[in-house]
Amino acid sequence: MSTYGVVALARPTFDVEFAEENKNRAFAALDAAGIATVGPRELLFDGPAVVAAAQAIQSAARIDLLLIIQVTFTDASMTVHLARDIEAPVALWGLPEPRAGGRLRLNAYCGINLAAHALGKAEVDYGWLYLSADAAGIEQRLRDLLQPLPPRDSRISRPGAATDPAAQRVMRALAGSRIGVVGRHPDGFDTCAYDGPALRRLAGVEVESVELETLFARAKAADDDRVAAVRARAQRDLAGLGAVDQAQLDRSLRIYCALQDVQADTGASSLAVRCWPETFTDYGCAACGPMAMMNEAGVPCACEADVYGSLSTLMMQELAQAPVWMADLVDIDAGDDTAVFWHCGLAPLSMCDPEAQPQATIHTNRKMPLLHQFPLKPGRVTLARLSQAKNVTKLIIGGAEMLRAPMAFTGTSGTLRFDRPAAAVCATIMDEGVEHHYAIAYGDYRESLRALAAQMEVPVLELT
Template structure:
């Protein structure tokens, strides 16, 4: 008997809505062709009110399975609420998009990643599928999930090699630098970003790191009060490193440079070793600029910055920076393609400039969704990279590690991005990420640093999850 499936298509209006509607329509058409009976709305659910109304509409329906279409990136707040409200098994279907060099139109993989992490922390299982609506086996895979399957599966790599004395020395030096360090928390993490939650006492016990709260309005006030000559001096320096400043809105650029000087001032005044910044929406809606470029500039200076007020992300970047001896950047994984055996690391435009590929020198860019500067756009230079995350997946602290090779490739999406080939098949890496419920932010640095990170994890009492 064919299961009866309730479908809830989740999306956000800040992404490419016509393209999202096209993808959702194609997915529904694929389910219809396969003879799968579905109930629920077929229009995109853009907010909590629409999703609540859709849940109410399903109240009297008998369904065997609830399928969340992760049409675009969304936060996980409604995903968790759906999981609390429905007793039927859950699955999530997210859609790839072409690496065409333009804006990230859906960012659905990242939404799937965020959702799986949040459900893992909430103790709720969910199947998953990352496939185009027209993929030959997509409908069959959905049916398999509805009948009890969980989607692609893989286990972390098991390693037994001992760390060397030199690895231990590097780990000890890095952990000593963290002990007593303070991280500036600018604002609070957005709702539905369980990846960015943290407990001060747990963080202090784990790494000896404290957190210094900074209100967003304090940053805005300090930015507004910045002397014009100081801003002009900063612009002159930035113009030597980033081309095309004259091509973006000049008032918004001025505000963005003021944010950089404000963040720099707070870090200096309070002796902050890193910053976790609520970079949206208020930075755009209340102040009128993007924080991405300023955060990249701070990271280049050795004060790593994490988007979305991700404190554990900042701490991971700081640890990796200390071990690598050069900047570490917090990124999203926005695509994993089994056919090419590659993934894409991306963020809006916050990478440190030292990571730029000489073939794509940094240029000024505006935020792909909010349309404001300053972002630095470039591709990441080829070379060996280490990926790390001090994770809270499934509510248990652990160290996540991976090795990969950054490839020289055309820019996948606007902002800063790089195409990587992991030391393991991309499909298997994605499967471990989803099944382990890992965070959507990981820290990246050039070089091979996993042995020292393993030594650090051992000293911190952390389980090690090896992706590759």
């Protein structure tokens, strides 16, 4: 009988009751597979609990595999420590959830995506599985995690030099531009770390840092008439504005004014903002809606102080000459060959499906406004990301068709079909350990992006 050391990671801001049910099914599947487990059979919410679990696993005589179950989204702060401290092969298991149109209750795919990126940068090999605990054949798939990792076909290549006017236009626009980064990225978000000198070499881009407290101070000082004008515009664009907490809404609209001020002060072409937790815990609102407004106004805003994500959106906006959205990939369904991209409420209004009414809503975990809520409009889209996966700078490129579909999750979300089977794209993302944020624009810009990569002298990772 094989023995796995098992940790089940979760975050209490997600649906804990649902997470508990999924965790129990996961351990039942391991039992049914004939796999002995070492470690606590409970959700682990914080560092001390994970450290205690690691000690319990290390005290075991022998384990064949360390299995990290991503029951909900968490950051990757403990994943690398676990992988380095416990002498055993490592595998990640993410548990899918239904696309029911409500809150994103687990967000486990994003969790294993973040974990894979962190392990890749730490040069730790890993296996992975994204499959429900009650899926057909799950027992064998769990046993198969013990098998040696198969050779991974790389989709990374060096693009040939090409003359592309759009790519040349982007390079001219980037040269000497600034990205304003407000705050620093959250702990455990290796995906959002950046290398300032590398950005300068790549595209002549400078990064200017602004303290989060400066943003809050500018928000509090915003002129009341200016805030009222922002509210009037939001009232015109969004249904349900009057149904959210009005004091929190006022604070959120002031954040929009403050983002405008920070952009003007720094001369930044795009922003990367530490949008949580302090906007909720210290200031008292969501920054998602204000950042969506900035996106619509032509100043791309990236969540979680993701500077490379901000640069990616700026590149895509210059190619598309239209607002761009940075989103998480939160689900891939091999069965219907689709994927869902989502972010709390960050998408620009111009991306709303014309058959839907944009709504004002609250953050599903933090319960504060302002967020946009709508499904994305159908059409051809391009995905791109300037990536540092596995410590090699590269440009990720993908093509897809955004589908007209019911809203998968609250906030802003879009269901798409890649130009390559979804299961194959999932394997590329996980095997390459790419970041969890992607810039999305309507239109097909893949050839221009390849030419842009050639001018930056970086390889291309083709998702599709």
